[in-house]
Amino acid sequence: MRAALTDLDVIAMAARLPATDETAQVSAGSPGRRLDLPAFGTDPRLDPDLPPHLRHRIDRFSALAYLAVSAALAAVPEPARPAPDRIGLFIANTKAGWSYGEPELGLLVREGLPAMHAYQATAWFPAAAQGEVTIALGLHGCAKTTTGRESGFAEALWLARDALERDAIDLAVVGAAESLVNGFVLRDWPADGPLPSSGPAEGAVMFALRRSTGTGSSRLRNLCHAGRDLAGPALPDPCWVPTLSIASRLFTALRHTAHVAVPLGGGYQVDVDRSHPEGEPMSTVRSEITTVGDLANVARHELVIPGPVAEVFEMTRDVGRWADYMPAVTSAEFVEQTPDGDLVQITAEANNQRHTWRSRRSIDRTAWTIDFSRVGPVAPLVRMSGRWEFSARGGTTRAVLTHRYATTTTDALCFFDDATRSNATRDLQGLAEYFSRTEDPR
Amino acid sequence: MRPRVAITGVGAVSPAGADSKAHLAGLLAGRSLAQELTEPWFNPFDRAVGVPVQCVPAVPNMPRHVAFADLAIAEALAESGLDERERAETLLLTSTAIGASVELEEAYRSGAALPPGSFGFDLITDWARTRYGVGPDGWALSISTGCTAGLDALGAGFDAIASGRASRTLVVSAEATMCPIVVAAFQKIGALSDRDVEPHRASCPFSRERDGFVLGEGAAAVVLEDRSAALARGCRPLVEMLGWASVSSGYHMTRIRTTGEDITASIRQALADAELAAGAVDALDAHGTSTRLNDASESAAYHDVFGARAGRLPVIAQKGVNGHALGASNLLEIAGLSRYLPSGLLPPAANTTAETLDLPLDLVLDEPRLAEPEVVVKTSSGFSGIHTAAVLRRAA
Numbered sequence: 001m002r003a004a005l006t007d008l009d010v011i012a013m014a015a016r017l018p019a020t021d022e023t024a025q026v027s028a029g030s031p032g033r034r035l036d037l038p039a040f041g042t043d044p045r046l047d048p049d050l051p052p053h054l055r056h057r058i059d060r061f062s063a064l065a066y067l068a069v070s071a072a073l074a075a076v077p078e079p080a081r082p083a084p085d086r087i088g089l090f091i092a093n094t095k096a097g098w099s100y101g102e103p104e105l106g107l108l109v110r111e112g113l114p115a116m117h118a119y120q121a122t123a124w125f126p127a128a129a130q131g132e133v134t135i136a137l138g139l140h141g142c143a144k145t146t147t148g149r150e151s152g153f154a155e156a157l158w159l160a161r162d163a164l165e166r167d168a169i170d171l172a173v174v175g176a177a178e179s180l181v182n183g184f185v186l187r188d189w190p191a192d193g194p195l196p197s198s199g200p201a202e203g204a205v206m207f208a209l210r211r212s213t214g215t216g217s218s219r220l221r222n223l224c225h226a227g228r229d230l231a232g233p234a235l236p237d238p239c240w241v242p243t244l245s246i247a248s249r250l251f252t253a254l255r256h257t258a259h260v261a262v263p264l265g266g267g268y269q270v271d272v273d274r275s276h277p278e279g280e281p282m283s284t285v286r287s288e289i290t291t292v293g294d295l296a297n298v299a300r301h302e303l304v305i306p307g308p309v310a311e312v313f314e315m316t317r318d319v320g321r322w323a324d325y326m327p328a329v330t331s332a333e334f335v336e337q338t339p340d341g342d343l344v345q346i347t348a349e350a351n352n353q354r355h356t357w358r359s360r361r362s363i364d365r366t367a368w369t370i371d372f373s374r375v376g377p378v379a380p381l382v383r384m385s386g387r388w389e390f391s392a393r394g395g396t397t398r399a400v401l402t403h404r405y406a407t408t409t410t411d412a413l414c415f416f417d418d419a420t421r422s423n424a425t426r427d428l429q430g431l432a433e434y435f436s437r438t439e440d441p442r
Numbered sequence: 443m444r445p446r447v448a449i450t451g452v453g454a455v456s457p458a459g460a461d462s463k464a465h466l467a468g469l470l471a472g473r474s475l476a477q478e479l480t481e482p483w484f485n486p487f488d489r490a491v492g493v494p495v496q497c498v499p500a501v502p503n504m505p506r507h508v509a510f511a512d513l514a515i516a517e518a519l520a521e522s523g524l525d526e527r528e529r530a531e532t533l534l535l536t537s538t539a540i541g542a543s544v545e546l547e548e549a550y551r552s553g554a555a556l557p558p559g560s561f562g563f564d565l566i567t568d569w570a571r572t573r574y575g576v577g578p579d580g581w582a583l584s585i586s587t588g589c590t591a592g593l594d595a596l597g598a599g600f601d602a603i604a605s606g607r608a609s610r611t612l613v614v615s616a617e618a619t620m621c622p623i624v625v626a627a628f629q630k631i632g633a634l635s636d637r638d639v640e641p642h643r644a645s646c647p648f649s650r651e652r653d654g655f656v657l658g659e660g661a662a663a664v665v666l667e668d669r670s671a672a673l674a675r676g677c678r679p680l681v682e683m684l685g686w687a688s689v690s691s692g693y694h695m696t697r698i699r700t701t702g703e704d705i706t707a708s709i710r711q712a713l714a715d716a717e718l719a720a721g722a723v724d725a726l727d728a729h730g731t732s733t734r735l736n737d738a739s740e741s742a743a744y745h746d747v748f749g750a751r752a753g754r755l756p757v758i759a760q761k762g763v764n765g766h767a768l769g770a771s772n773l774l775e776i777a778g779l780s781r782y783l784p785s786g787l788l789p790p791a792a793n794t795t796a797e798t799l800d801l802p803l804d805l806v807l808d809e810p811r812l813a814e815p816e817v818v819v820k821t822s823s824g825f826s827g828i829h830t831a832a833v834l835r836r837a838a
Contacts, residue, residue, distance in 0.1 A: 002444060002715075004605060084692065085707070093586075095561055096541075105550050105623055112486050113626050121627040122695040122825055125539060126563060126586040131826025134690040140707075143690045143828065144594060147541075147563035147584040155583045162601040166715060168687060184550065188561045225581035268581065 002166045007273075008209040008223075009216035011080050011171075013308050013395040014071035015251055016044070016064050017203035017244075024202075027183045037201040038240065039181045044202075051136055057119040058132055059097025060202060065129035065177035066136055068204035072173055073137065075309045075392045076208050081171065088141035088169035089134055090160040092152030092176040092243040093126040095185050100124055102184040129177050141169040151266025152176065152243040153250075157223055158268075164211055175206035176243040199239030205247035207254075207395070218254055218395050221271040254395040255306040256436060285425045295382075295413050296406035301424040305397045307435035312397040313368050313390045315431065319344045325434040326427040330354065340364075343375070350419035357384075380412035381405065399428060444604045448679030448837065450672045451522025451665035453514035454777040455616075456764050457493040457658060460513050465774070466781040469763055469789035470810045476641040476656045476765060483551070483622050491634070491641040493658040493765035494620045503557045504569060505542035506618035510661035510770075511566045514777075515574055515614055518663035523677055524610075529575045532665070533608045534582035535599045536566040537591035537615040539769030539824075544621040566614050576612050589729075589766070589824030590688065591615060592662065592773025593832055597686035599666045600832075609668040615773035616661035625657060631696060633733060645766075646793035647730035647759035648737045650800035655731040658765025662773035664780070679837040680780045684817070685716030691827035698735050702743030704829045709747045709819055712831040720747050723755065723833075724815030727779050729822045730759030730791070731766055736823060741801035743821070756813055757805045758782075762792030772822040772830075779818060783836050786814050 018024075024039035044063040045055045049070070054063070069089065073081070081087075101124040107115040122128060127145040134143050142163045146155035153176045160172035179202035180186065189195055212219055239245040246265050253262050253272045263269050286302040305312045315321060319342075322332040328348045336343040341363050347356040358375040368390040377383055386403040403420045407413045454461065457475040458468025468475065479490040501509040519529060541563040549556045559565065564584035570576040587594045592615035599611035619625075628634045635644040635654035645656040672679055689711065691704040698704065713720060728740055744752040760775045767774055782789055787810040799805055820832045 002604060085689070089690070094563065096563070101623075102550075105547065108623055108626050109551055113629065116626055116630055118630045120623070121631050121633070124627075125588060125825070127539070127588045127591075127824070127826045127828070128695075130587070130690075131695050131828070134692045135694065135827060138692045140690050140692045140704075142688045143587075143826075144598075144688070145586050147586045148567070148582065149559070149562050149564055151582075152564075152584070155585075158581070158583060159585075159598060162598065162605070165605060166601065168711065184546075185561055187549070187556050188558060190558055191555060227579055266582070267579075 007212035010218040012075035012208040015205045039202040059100040060179035062129040064204035068206040072206040085140035086170040089143040090156040090174045098182040154264035154268030176247040177204035178241040196238040198237040199245035201240040219273040299403045299420040303428040309392040309397040325430040328423040380408040446669035448669040449681045451518040453517030453663040455510045456660040472790040474642040474792040505545045507616040511616035514661040514663035522665040535595040537585040537595040590830040591769030615770040617770035649794040649798040652732040656765040658767040662777040682835045684833040686832040687711030688830040698739040702739040705743035706746045708829040708831040716833040725756045727820040759791040
């Protein structure tokens with residue numbers, strides 16, 4: 001039974017975009033002309049998260065689509081994840097796969113048919129990504145690819161809403177996946193004119209959407225076409241791939257803005273409506289210390305981080321980056337690393353004193369948890385352990401940091417109460433500020 | 443109560459000719475127009491066979507598939523009798539699987555400059571707006587889903603009217619395929635027929651001799667309209683569209699499960715969308731590519747959905763005549779259906795005979811069959827594991 005929808009809950013999102021200063025060099029047009037594109041320096045087909053059997057048979061844009069879709073789906077809480085035949089996929093791709101197709105065309109022209117590879121038929125066309133991703137992830141719902149050069153991402157959203165309205169699916173993964181990292185596609189701009197100056201030249205941004213339940217914290221509302229001249233400019237500067245830059249803009253709006261209308265190109269727009277049911281400001285850490293024994297307490301700190309759970313988890317797992325955004329941390333490094341855990345050494349200030357300690361950590365990428373336990377605690381500390389827990393809240397993440405500790409004296413217990421309250425608060429706020437600062441998800 | 447959706451105008455450019463009447467005549471003649479491709483850039487091929495569109499004038503600075511679309515759009519708009527204001531209110535859904543492949547290959551080989559935008563897959567949208575004043579200020583969708591693209595665009599146009607977001611849509615699909623990279627890509631994976639017969643005998647849907655498809659090309663345009671609005675302006679519907687559905691197999695980029703279960707799912711969901719039981723279906727318009735896998739899987743799906751009746755439902759397979767025009771093929775077949783259904787003549791499949799028929803289906807063979815089915819299911823499948831089905835009914 002069909003039913004009209006005005007609201008869609010955003011229950012997860014993920015972006016695979018090059019870093020701000022990252023470039024990929026391509027040969028373009030005239031012999032010897034080389035360009036540095038804002039793209040991945042390392043071919044995304046080599047990413048360890050990509051199934052190895054796909055590497056040699058897909059284009060860069062399909063690899064990026066796979067990485068972003070799988071990250072978005074991984075961040076969907078289990079209760080919200082429907083059966084595979086109820087999950088749809090809607091991808092904007094406007095430039096096809098010339099990083100695969102251009103060399104194959106070269107082989108055909110120079111060496112003939114026998115030199116060409118069989119995967120040209122399945123790697124080049126815009127719908128390649130939806131096929132490879134639905135196959136690799138076992139998705140059976142309606143999947144479509146849109147190609148409007150400016151409005152392709154809005155068109156993908158439109159078709160996703162159509163599929164949800166006609167009850168064909170319960171969850172739609174929607175986004176843009178593009179790659180311009182080849183010389184041939186650069187001929188799409190006049191040789192004597194300026195090239196685009198903003199946005200990434202490849203990447204993928206994906207959103208997991210469902211019919212609104214009325215309880216979600218992030219919603220897209222009133223997807224509409226406001227008129228090709230009425231919706232305002234979708235992008236301020238000429239950008240490499242409008243679909244990708246527009247999807248990135250929506251990604252940023254969902255992280256940072258409570259209520260805003262986002263132009264999606266070609267006259268389309270959607271309203272972002274982000275609320276926090278408990279009403280807490282994003283930067284306020286909830287702090288609670290509970291006594292659990294004579295000289296043992298549990299400190300619990302909680303904050304909503306304006307970033308997708310997969311990225312927040314990864315930032316926290318990588319202690320090598322802690323000193324960049326956790327104010328209390330002076331230095332942190334891995335001492336040992338295994339797939340399931342590590343030994344880390346941390347130097348941090350606590351109550352105006354510098355302390356160094358080692359913790360053994362256990363990593364669970366499925367449950368988004370990191371358990372830690374201090375190695376060889378020195379009296380008056382008897383033990384210090386705890387857990388980082390992350391869960392998706394729309395496009396944001398609820399982070400809970402729990403410390404369990406015991407001491408030999410009351411004074412020492414007070415010392416650790418103050419230290420954990422101060423440092424956990426500052427560190428969580430630092431994590432939140434890191435994601436807030438990232439205006440462009442690149 | 444959702445609006446009833448009718449097709450009120452059709453245009454077609456196919457190997458049989460540059461309008462839908464020629465297209466229907468070609469279908470009813472039941473003879474393939476396939477030929478050896480003899481342009482010099484095919485010289486390195488041992489064999490290159492296709493069903494090219496002939497005699498369509500080029501459109502300056504536009505690729506060949508847009509030139510095909512141009513004629514199909516003009517015909518569909520004329521038949522639906524839309525005035526300037528009504529055209530402006532019409533919303534656009536366009537599709538192509540491979541866009542300007544012919545021109546891109548030419549440019550690659552020659553090193554010549556391309557008009558800006560040549561890599562766009564939405565050029566038909568631009569053209570329909572600027573040349574015909576269709577929906578210049580309205581929303582438009584450009585869809586590229588391989589060989590189901592035309593039917594997917596039709597489904598999206600249906601959704602727009604069923605949801606009340608539009609009262610009229612123009613659905614266009616176009617494909618130009620006759621270039622070495624396209625022929626090579628499909629030849630390399632064994633999708634094209636390569637048996638040693640004359641080109642016009644190569645495509646033989648559902649025949650035991652089938653060994654692959656023959657590339658076709660062309661364009662179709664369909665005006666979809668809120669039936670009551672069409673009747674109010676004095677327009678007579680050609681065909682009614684009742685529902686549609688699309689699923690992903692999640693199985694393989696080019697193969698289809700031989701059980702046909704994914705095609706089955708698309709048909710069942712389309713019937714549910716149309717609020718019809720399988721028993722209400724009177725005929726089937728197949729994807730019928732003439733590949734071993736497609737035709738067998740499609741037959742299995744028909745038997746799964748329709749049970750014992752599957753062997754008695756007339757099955758129409760249009761690719762025997764026109765070859766496989768990739769993304770445009772299914773909308774071309776909808777254009778054919780919109781012509782043959784009102785005529786009371788079902789077109790025969792080219793090249794397949796009662797002796798060579800391989801599957802337990804009532805395939806229309808040899809000559810046009812006098813029949814007036816009410817409800818027809820159209821099926822389609824494409825690379826990337828896409829299966830789309832639509833349910834249509836003869837206009838009352």
